[in-house]
Amino acid sequence: MNAVALADPVPDARAAPVAKRRSWLKLLFGTPLNALLTIIFGMAIARMSVWLVDWAIINAAFFPAEPASCQAAQGACWSFVIAKHSQILFGIYPPEERWRPALVCLLLIGLLIYSVRPASWGPRLFGLWVAAIVAVFVLMLGGVPGLTFVPTALWGGLPITLILTVVAIGAAFPLAIMLALARRSKLPAVSALSVLFIETTRALPLLSILFIASIMLPLLLPEALLPDKFFRALLALLLFAAAYMAEVVRGGLQALPKGQSEAAEALGLSYWQRQRLIILPQAITIVIPALTNTIIVMIKNTSLVLVVGLFDLVSSGKAALADPSWSSPAAETYLFIAAIYFILCFGFGRFADSLERRRKVSR
Amino acid sequence: MAPNIGPRGAPVREPVNVRAIAIQAGAVTAALCAVGLVVLTTLGNLTARGIPIGFDFLSGRAGFTISESLISYSPNDSNLWAILAGVGNTVAASLLVIVISTVTGTLLGIARLSTNPLVSALARVWVETARNTPLLLLLLFIYTIWWSLPADSANQLVPGVYASMRGLAVPWFDAAWSPGTAVLLVALVIALLAVAATAATIVGRRTGRRPPYLRLAAGGAAIIVMLAFLATGGTLDRPRQVGTSLQGGATLTPETATLLLGLVFYTTGFIAEIVRSGINAVPRGQWEAARALGLSSGKILRLIILPQMMRVIVPPMTSQYINVVKNSTLALAIGYSDLMVVMGTVINKTSRAVEGTAIIIAAYLLINLTLSAMMNLYNRRVMIRER
Numbered sequence: 001m002n003a004v005a006l007a008d009p010v011p012d013a014r015a016a017p018v019a020k021r022r023s024w025l026k027l028l029f030g031t032p033l034n035a036l037l038t039i040i041f042g043m044a045i046a047r048m049s050v051w052l053v054d055w056a057i058i059n060a061a062f063f064p065a066e067p068a069s070c071q072a073a074q075g076a077c078w079s080f081v082i083a084k085h086s087q088i089l090f091g092i093y094p095p096e097e098r099w100r101p102a103l104v105c106l107l108l109i110g111l112l113i114y115s116v117r118p119a120s121w122g123p124r125l126f127g128l129w130v131a132a133i134v135a136v137f138v139l140m141l142g143g144v145p146g147l148t149f150v151p152t153a154l155w156g157g158l159p160i161t162l163i164l165t166v167v168a169i170g171a172a173f174p175l176a177i178m179l180a181l182a183r184r185s186k187l188p189a190v191s192a193l194s195v196l197f198i199e200t201t202r203a204l205p206l207l208s209i210l211f212i213a214s215i216m217l218p219l220l221l222p223e224a225l226l227p228d229k230f231f232r233a234l235l236a237l238l239l240f241a242a243a244y245m246a247e248v249v250r251g252g253l254q255a256l257p258k259g260q261s262e263a264a265e266a267l268g269l270s271y272w273q274r275q276r277l278i279i280l281p282q283a284i285t286i287v288i289p290a291l292t293n294t295i296i297v298m299i300k301n302t303s304l305v306l307v308v309g310l311f312d313l314v315s316s317g318k319a320a321l322a323d324p325s326w327s328s329p330a331a332e333t334y335l336f337i338a339a340i341y342f343i344l345c346f347g348f349g350r351f352a353d354s355l356e357r358r359r360k361v362s363r
Numbered sequence: 364m365a366p367n368i369g370p371r372g373a374p375v376r377e378p379v380n381v382r383a384i385a386i387q388a389g390a391v392t393a394a395l396c397a398v399g400l401v402v403l404t405t406l407g408n409l410t411a412r413g414i415p416i417g418f419d420f421l422s423g424r425a426g427f428t429i430s431e432s433l434i435s436y437s438p439n440d441s442n443l444w445a446i447l448a449g450v451g452n453t454v455a456a457s458l459l460v461i462v463i464s465t466v467t468g469t470l471l472g473i474a475r476l477s478t479n480p481l482v483s484a485l486a487r488v489w490v491e492t493a494r495n496t497p498l499l500l501l502l503l504f505i506y507t508i509w510w511s512l513p514a515d516s517a518n519q520l521v522p523g524v525y526a527s528m529r530g531l532a533v534p535w536f537d538a539a540w541s542p543g544t545a546v547l548l549v550a551l552v553i554a555l556l557a558v559a560a561t562a563a564t565i566v567g568r569r570t571g572r573r574p575p576y577l578r579l580a581a582g583g584a585a586i587i588v589m590l591a592f593l594a595t596g597g598t599l600d601r602p603r604q605v606g607t608s609l610q611g612g613a614t615l616t617p618e619t620a621t622l623l624l625g626l627v628f629y630t631t632g633f634i635a636e637i638v639r640s641g642i643n644a645v646p647r648g649q650w651e652a653a654r655a656l657g658l659s660s661g662k663i664l665r666l667i668i669l670p671q672m673m674r675v676i677v678p679p680m681t682s683q684y685i686n687v688v689k690n691s692t693l694a695l696a697i698g699y700s701d702l703m704v705v706m707g708t709v710i711n712k713t714s715r716a717v718e719g720t721a722i723i724i725a726a727y728l729l730i731n732l733t734l735s736a737m738m739n740l741y742n743r744r745v746m747i748r749e750r
Contacts, residue, residue: 205689331511
């Protein structure tokens with residue numbers, strides 16, 4: 001391990017304990033090892049970036065967004081992404097109605113950003129979310145005066161990713177709390193049932209759960225009750241998220257000192273009063289950073305609905321690539337989609353970090 | 364639960380909590396009813412569609428091809444053998460990814476803490492890419508790269524490793540020993556390890572300190588195998604370009620290579636973060652105190668730092684390893700025949716969805732529980748021993 005430039009674990013004994021601001025030159029070339037690393041990696045980075053700039057900008061095709069411009073270009077074919085961006089983002093949703101999913105995406109992302117501020121947490125936020133979900137489904141489905149009906153089979157792209165994430169997490173959260181409380185219950189049968197559900201779900205790959213939901217539900221349920229593909233996938237994601245979030249919430253419950261529960265009991269509060277007023281508010285505040293991580297994982301996981309035939313962002317990208325008049329620039333399309341995921345997940349990750357830092361400061 | 368002790372020490376019977384019993388009875392009944400309802404509807408639906416129930420289909424002829432399999436398989440084998448081939452592929456891919464990513468992830472985690480801004484920034488880019496983009500997208504992206512490679516000639520990536528449309532050619536050991544020698548060697552190694560383990564236990568019981576015989580024996584066994592390999596004329600077979608084709612070495616199909624590369628890249632990013640948090644979890648004072656005691660750097664690392672790091676690292680590593688097994692199911696998207704792909708085909712061909720689902724659940728539970736049991740065993744060794 002010493003061979004690699006670790007932060008020097010033993011500071012100079014005589015150095016004053018003041019944070020030194022070391023110059024870049026010193027950081028890059030301070031020791032022979034660092035100088036060697038800088039030269040090796042610097043050359044690699046330089047070569048890579050030259051190649052990347054060549055491919056992605058200088059030799060790339062942007063406009064006009066036609067197949068011909070791509071065939072002429074040596075590098076990346078961004079004109080495909082420019083021409084097909086609407087199909088990649090919204091799938092096979094009727095083109096003349098695409099303002100609706102666009103509005104849904106803006107609404108959901110806007111509300112997510114708004115909910116991220118701790119100042120806006122409260123009962124009003126919950127109401128806003130319920131209203132937003134109703135608005136999302138009305139906008140997407142239509143069927144009300146002024147909006148034509150669009151079945152879920154035609155939904156696709158970014159709205160599917162966002163709706164699945166938000167609705168699955170939102171609906172899974174109360175279920176997760178119940179599962180976590182049940183797992184810590186003193187009643188052996190209740191906790192055993194909860195453990196059975198949580199551990200089985202966590203041991204199974206999400207793909208197999210989606211697969212089971214799509215092939216087993218038609219056998220399990222009478223024809224009339226059978227939900228369509230979209231809601232089957234939603235159900236699978238919901239149960240999956242509930243099992244993972246239950247473990248996160250349980251972590252928060254375990255982190256609380258026992259005295260909290262005992263003091264509440266001494267005050268004569270009933271079990272549910274204790275949980276609602278004393279335990280859960282504290283436990284959930286502790287695990288909010290961890291819950292944010294679960295949301296990131298779920299955003300990424302929604303890409304798996306591809307295997308049950310839903311047109312999320314990844315599969316609508318794949319569908320757009322099937323157009324024979326283009327030379328199917330797959331790498332460019334996947335990079336575009338990856339960029340969307342990266343912005344969503346990275347943004348959320350930074351939020352989790354800032355929460356963590358604030359919590360450390362407030363202690 | 365210990366019986367309550369009364370003031371005079373006589374056991375007092377715990378009062379019967381009617382409410383607790385009622386709640387539990389209610390929960391169990393509700394769960395049983397839900398399961399019963401599902402079973403009844405399923406049975407009804409199955410008989411209505413004329414699908415029989417039972418595991419007899421396992422002995423039937425599989426009749427489909429598996430592009431690559433660790434254990435030898437042909438379409439004439441039974442469904443059960445096909446499923447086992449799928450399990451073998453899943454386990455092989457997962458184990459390979461776990462071993463490689465543990466090494467690369469540790470290096471990346473250390474690089475992330477480097478004082479050199481260039482190194483730590485590059486490591487950060489890797490970690491953030493892995494953490495913030497879906498694995499499925501990563502696999503699809505890598506898979507497209509194979510199809511942009513030339514079909515007739517191969518690119519030499521590093522000496523001895525070639526990439527072409529037909530896959531990735533890597534150097535591989537070409538053993539010249541007979542099957543008998545191999546069996547003899549395996550038996551010898553097992554015997555050596557068993558003797559060392561027993562001796563260590565006996566000495567350990569007598570002196571109270573377990574000597575590291577097992578580690579010595581493992582090292583000895585490795586040397587013996589290597590010597591035998593060389594003595595019988597075994598060589599490292601490197602792929603060579605002969606005309607337009609590659610000869611020698613081992614060739615991974617594009618599907619296998621994509622799955623391994625993608626999973627290793629992704630898992631490495633996550634393991635790097637675990638290792639980084641493990642290194643950060645050991646306070647600087649530990650280094651300083653150990654140095655004040657006059658320990659050498661190697662001893663400090665081995666006796667003071669690593670044991671404390673492992674305590675922090677092992678539990679999240681366990682869930683990361685299980686994630687690898689679960690993530691390997693994404694092989695479906697690129698066409699590597701893992702357990703889920705094989706099961707999907709079997710279910711499609713036999714329409715035994717219920718039994719197939721039961722096998723999927725049982726197989727993944729078995730693999731993941733074995734893995735976590737092994738890691739928990741290890742965790743018990745590195746855990747803090749409290750009085």
